Amino acid sequence: MTEPTPPIEAEQEPEAPLGLAARLELWQRAGGIVTPLLTTIFAFFMGGLVVLVISGKNPLNTYKEIFNGSGLNWFGSYCSFPCASAGNLQQTLIQFTVLILTGLAVAFAFRCGLFNIGGQGQYIVGTVVAIQIGVSFPSLPTAIHILLAMAGATVAGALWAGIAGFLKAAVGAHEVISTIMLNWIALWVASYLIGFGGPMQDPAAGPVPVTKQITSSAKLPIIWGSPLLQGLHIGLFVALAALVVYWIVLSRTTLGYEVRAVGFNAEAARYGGISVARSYFLAMAISGAFAGLAGSMDILGWQFRLDLTSVQTYSQIAFIGIAVALLGRNGAVGIFFAALLFGALKTGTSTRNLDPNVFKPELANNLTQLIQGLVVLFVGADVLILYLWRVRRKLRLPQRKGSPA
Amino acid sequence: MIALWLVLPPLTSRAIAVPLVVGAAGISAGAWAVRQGRGRVGWGAVASGLLGMIGGVFVTRASAVHLSDVITWSTLVSLTLVFMTPLVFASIGGMFSERSGVVNIGLEGMMLMGAFFGAWGADRTGSWVGGLAIGVVAGALLALVHAFFSIHLRSDQIVSGTAINFLALGITGYIYNDVYGGRGTPGNLPAIPNVNLHWLGSIPPKSLGRFLHDSFSGINLMTLLALALVVVSYVVMFKTAIGLRIRSCGEHPRAADTVGINVHAVRYASVTTSGALAACGGVFLSIGYVSSFTENMTAGRGFIALAALIFGNWRPFGALAATLLFGFSSALAPQLENVESWSNYSTLFAALPYLLTLIAVAGVIGRSVPPASVGRPYVKQ
Numbered sequence: 001m002t003e004p005t006p007p008i009e010a011e012q013e014p015e016a017p018l019g020l021a022a023r024l025e026l027w028q029r030a031g032g033i034v035t036p037l038l039t040t041i042f043a044f045f046m047g048g049l050v051v052l053v054i055s056g057k058n059p060l061n062t063y064k065e066i067f068n069g070s071g072l073n074w075f076g077s078y079c080s081f082p083c084a085s086a087g088n089l090q091q092t093l094i095q096f097t098v099l100i101l102t103g104l105a106v107a108f109a110f111r112c113g114l115f116n117i118g119g120q121g122q123y124i125v126g127t128v129v130a131i132q133i134g135v136s137f138p139s140l141p142t143a144i145h146i147l148l149a150m151a152g153a154t155v156a157g158a159l160w161a162g163i164a165g166f167l168k169a170a171v172g173a174h175e176v177i178s179t180i181m182l183n184w185i186a187l188w189v190a191s192y193l194i195g196f197g198g199p200m201q202d203p204a205a206g207p208v209p210v211t212k213q214i215t216s217s218a219k220l221p222i223i224w225g226s227p228l229l230q231g232l233h234i235g236l237f238v239a240l241a242a243l244v245v246y247w248i249v250l251s252r253t254t255l256g257y258e259v260r261a262v263g264f265n266a267e268a269a270r271y272g273g274i275s276v277a278r279s280y281f282l283a284m285a286i287s288g289a290f291a292g293l294a295g296s297m298d299i300l301g302w303q304f305r306l307d308l309t310s311v312q313t314y315s316q317i318a319f320i321g322i323a324v325a326l327l328g329r330n331g332a333v334g335i336f337f338a339a340l341l342f343g344a345l346k347t348g349t350s351t352r353n354l355d356p357n358v359f360k361p362e363l364a365n366n367l368t369q370l371i372q373g374l375v376v377l378f379v380g381a382d383v384l385i386l387y388l389w390r391v392r393r394k395l396r397l398p399q400r401k402g403s404p405a
Numbered sequence: 406m407i408a409l410w411l412v413l414p415p416l417t418s419r420a421i422a423v424p425l426v427v428g429a430a431g432i433s434a435g436a437w438a439v440r441q442g443r444g445r446v447g448w449g450a451v452a453s454g455l456l457g458m459i460g461g462v463f464v465t466r467a468s469a470v471h472l473s474d475v476i477t478w479s480t481l482v483s484l485t486l487v488f489m490t491p492l493v494f495a496s497i498g499g500m501f502s503e504r505s506g507v508v509n510i511g512l513e514g515m516m517l518m519g520a521f522f523g524a525w526g527a528d529r530t531g532s533w534v535g536g537l538a539i540g541v542v543a544g545a546l547l548a549l550v551h552a553f554f555s556i557h558l559r560s561d562q563i564v565s566g567t568a569i570n571f572l573a574l575g576i577t578g579y580i581y582n583d584v585y586g587g588r589g590t591p592g593n594l595p596a597i598p599n600v601n602l603h604w605l606g607s608i609p610p611k612s613l614g615r616f617l618h619d620s621f622s623g624i625n626l627m628t629l630l631a632l633a634l635v636v637v638s639y640v641v642m643f644k645t646a647i648g649l650r651i652r653s654c655g656e657h658p659r660a661a662d663t664v665g666i667n668v669h670a671v672r673y674a675s676v677t678t679s680g681a682l683a684a685c686g687g688v689f690l691s692i693g694y695v696s697s698f699t700e701n702m703t704a705g706r707g708f709i710a711l712a713a714l715i716f717g718n719w720r721p722f723g724a725l726a727a728t729l730l731f732g733f734s735s736a737l738a739p740q741l742e743n744v745e746s747w748s749n750y751s752t753l754f755a756a757l758p759y760l761l762t763l764i765a766v767a768g769v770i771g772r773s774v775p776p777a778s779v780g781r782p783y784v785k786q
Contacts, residue, residue: 050579054579054580054583055583115561115563115564117510117563117567167763167766167767171767173766173767174766174775176508176510176563177711177715177762177766178763178766178767180510180708180711180712180759181712181759181760181762181763181766182759182763184705184708184709184756184758184759185756185759185760185763187756188752188753188755188756188759189753189756191752191755192750192752192753192756195752198752319567319571322564322567323571326564360582360583360586362578362582362586363579363582363583365578366574366575366576366578366579366582367575367579368575369571369572369574369575369578369579370571370572370575370576370579371575372571372575373568373569373570373571373572373573373574373575374568374572375568376564376567376568376571377550377554377560377564377565377568377569377572379564380554380560380561380564380565380568
């Protein structure tokens with residue numbers, strides 16, 4: 001994913017108020033924002049068309065309802081206790097936390113030229129390890145227990161992704177294939193572990209495939225809202241810290257430099273004395289670490305126990321991470337906003353937040369999928385943007401032929 | 406390859422010695438094949454030989470008396486065929502796309518399109534032929550989107566494929582909920598018929614005849630088509646000029662272009678074909694096998710098909726063998742649930758296809774080598 005480099009030189013005019021260099025810089029910065037923004041707007045537009053044409057509902061009302069459901073209307077509105085929008089916003093931020101981390105999991109590998117499609121598997125491994133640690137040591141002090149569970153999940157995710165990184169580095173196995181396979185292996189092994197009669201299933205739960213609940217010493221503290229109503233947990237700060245770490249590692253360390261160099265051109269990096277194999281392995285492992293950490297956030301923050309359904313369906317959240325990373329153009333700031341967007345979408349379209357009279361929640365769920373697909377589809381198509389840019393230029397050129405260049 | 410299938414029958418026997426002997430024979434045959442340089446087949450035989458031995462030992466130990474109740478072999482065969490069918494369609498479809506140089510991660514989505522629009526079409530037109538046609542067209546259209554983005558707009562083919570999967574989930578889920586809501590698809594969907602093979606029962610000797618009858622008499626038309634497709638696609642891909650063109654676009658598009666092949670056209674055609682074929686697999690799922698559609702009903706089968714394609718080394722018969730193996734393990738899993746003390750592990754069985762594929766791409770058992778230019782957009786000079 002490289003930034004589209006538009007043919008700017010041709011656009012410069014002598015009478016431009018800004019200096020050429022300043023304008024170029026401005027444009028490039030805008031290009032970084034404009035492309036994802038346009039993509040998003042376009043995806044929502046297409047989604048709106050679907051709503052209008054297929055269901056015959058007003059798309060604007062639908063989007064407004066989704067927006068309200070996400071709790072983002074909490075900002076700038078006076079809200080008395082108990083406040084529905086605050087509760088919704090907490091849910092959005094909980095999703096936001098995890099989406100930042102799964103987004104980073106995709107983005108870090110991307111910077112090394114690898115496509116980590118295995119966030120799901122790494123996430124599942126993270127949740128399983130977090131549960132195991134969370135259940136196991138009831139006598140530990142809270143802080144240590146939490147840190148231990150987080151560290152365990154992180155390491156597990158790193159190791160799981162590291163398999164793919166190792167295979168890529170050692171025998172050149174394509175990371176996309178191996179991470180897909182690792183996803184499904186993780187899914188089925190986890191299903192076995194927590195399924196009926198599995199080693200991690202709670203014997204007290206009878207035939208229900210669910211693990212024991214983690215002890216209270218492993219639960220993340222709630223910083224906003226009620227602990228009983230799934231308030232916002234402290235993991236938000238962990239995710240924000242991860243964003244900072246991501247940025248520092250990539251742009252301020254030797255490791256980050258090497259990873260990016262390999263991502264730009266592996267052959268050149270090898271020629272420059274960088275161990276490409278090591279970078280592949282480390283990039284995958286760090287990616288997996290983010291995804292594993294994401295798994296522990298969900299377990300320690302609000303799920304507290306793992307059931308079969310959430311392993312098999314909820315873990316799709318790691319796939320949304322792909323959209324987050326792509327839309328955020330693999331930058332820390334971009335991922336922040338993209339994660340917020342998808343977190344809001346996910347919460348806003350959840351079954352309990354939508355008024356069925358305005359729009360059926362089951363439809364809205366799928367609308368999210370659709371929008372997500374469109375975003376990924378169009379963000380991936382840099383050439384499309386360039387193409388549109390050229391069309392625009394062609395349209396504008398005839399008008400300018402009269403004036404001396 | 407023979408060794409691979411030679412070792413599966415021992416499970417039928419009740420005596421402990423038989424599976425051990427046949428399994429050992431399988432392993433030695435495999436080892437011999439490895440030394441002959443046919444690594445993949447050989448290791449496959451070794452692996453299944455071991456599996457056969459372990460399985461044989463466990464079966465004889467488990468409950469020798471009720472064995473025939475626990476594992477019904479004809480059911481196992483017919484279920485294997487059922488599970489195999491959608492995988493064959495999708496992985497052969499994937500072969501066309503990838504051989505022409507376009508990675509197709511979107512197989513899952515294309516299958517899902519086929520599954521939903523097959524059911525929807527069958528409902529609307531009132532015949533399974535209509536359902537099949539509409540499903541195939543829907544899958545092909547989605548594949549066309551993938552083709553356009555990955556060929557013309559040169560997006561990353563994996564990103565585009567991922568997007569295709571999201572899109573298919575969204576489109577099918579949305580329309581399904583909009584059209585059918587909570588009611589689900591109607592119960593009287595026209596189904597793809599089974600082929601009447603009752604004459605198999607009259608084959609002597611009687612036990613063999615009954616086995617054949619029970620295994621194959623319920624065979625679906627799509628299953629037969631899938632098997633035919635393997636042969637046809639082999640001929641097309643490796644014995645005709647069309648196949649040569651497709652393969653050259655995947656191996657060395659520049660060279661193909663130089664000799665006058667329109668690389669873009671070939672790739673478009675191949676990707677669309679792959680979508681249509683994957684959709685056939687989806688149609689089989691919805692109106693061939695269960696006669697209904699549920700959201701996300703493909704549930705990862707597209708990825709198993711992808712795995713089969715890679716495990717089968719991007720070749721039709723390789724893919725067929727892989728889908729047979731994967732289908733067999735899927736068919737075996739629910740049967741294992743009947744065996745006490747083994748029921749827990751049946752879930753683990755579902756991971757087997759993926760594990761085998763991972764080992765295959767890792768190169769431990771005969772390295773899988775993809776087409777040289779797969780994943781790279783071609784820019785005409």
